[in-house]
Amino acid sequence: VLDSYPDLDVVGEAWNGQEAVASAERLRPSIIVMDINMPMMNGIDATTEIVTRYPDIVVIGLSVQAGGANEEAMKKAGAATLLTKEAAVDELYQAILQALKGKALG
Numbered sequence: 001v002l003d004s005y006p007d008l009d010v011v012g013e014a015w016n017g018q019e020a021v022a023s024a025e026r027l028r029p030s031i032i033v034m035d036i037n038m039p040m041m042n043g044i045d046a047t048t049e050i051v052t053r054y055p056d057i058v059v060i061g062l063s064v065q066a067g068g069a070n071e072e073a074m075k076k077a078g079a080a081t082l083l084t085k086e087a088a089v090d091e092l093y094q095a096i097l098q099a100l101k102g103k104a105l106g
Contacts, residue, residue, distance in 0.1 A: 001089055002033075008096065017041025024050045024057060030103070031096055033088075034079065036063040036070055044073045051078030058099040062088055 002008050012027050014020035016039045024032060032050060036043040047059045061074040061082035074082045080099045083091055 001092060002096075005093055008093075015039075017043060017046035020046045021049050021053075024054055028054065029057060031058045031060060031099055033092065033096075034059050034061050034074075036061060036074065036082075044077045047074060047077040047079050056103070058103055060092070060095050060099060062092075 002010050011029055012023045014023045018040045020032065020034060020038070020043070021041070032047075034043040034047050038046070041049075043061060043063075047061065050057055051059060059074075059077075059079045061070075061079040062085050063070045063074075063082060064085055066082045066084040066087070071082045080102070081095055083095060
């Protein structure tokens with residue numbers, strides 16, 4: 001989805017939460033798009049660890065179910081927002097732009 005936007009560079013991918021934390025340390029991206037459901041360490045725990053270690057990294061969560069407990073848990077973990085995977089195709093790019101804009105203002 002993100003490869004079609006020329007102003008965004010995808011710098012890495014992780015297959016589980018532990019890889020996501022290690023990649024955040026190594027790559028120091030501006031934004032991480034984090035799936036909640038991942039093996040070894042879920043996206044909520046990985047988000048907590050990343051945001052605690054690297055508060056300048058913005059995390060945008062993705063989940064099949066983005067409301068209720070999942071949304072509350074991701075926000076508590078430090079994610080900027082949580083999108084459904086279905087909505088991500090249409091909303092992810094705008095969410096990234098908003099997060100970067102907020103980061104620049106903050």
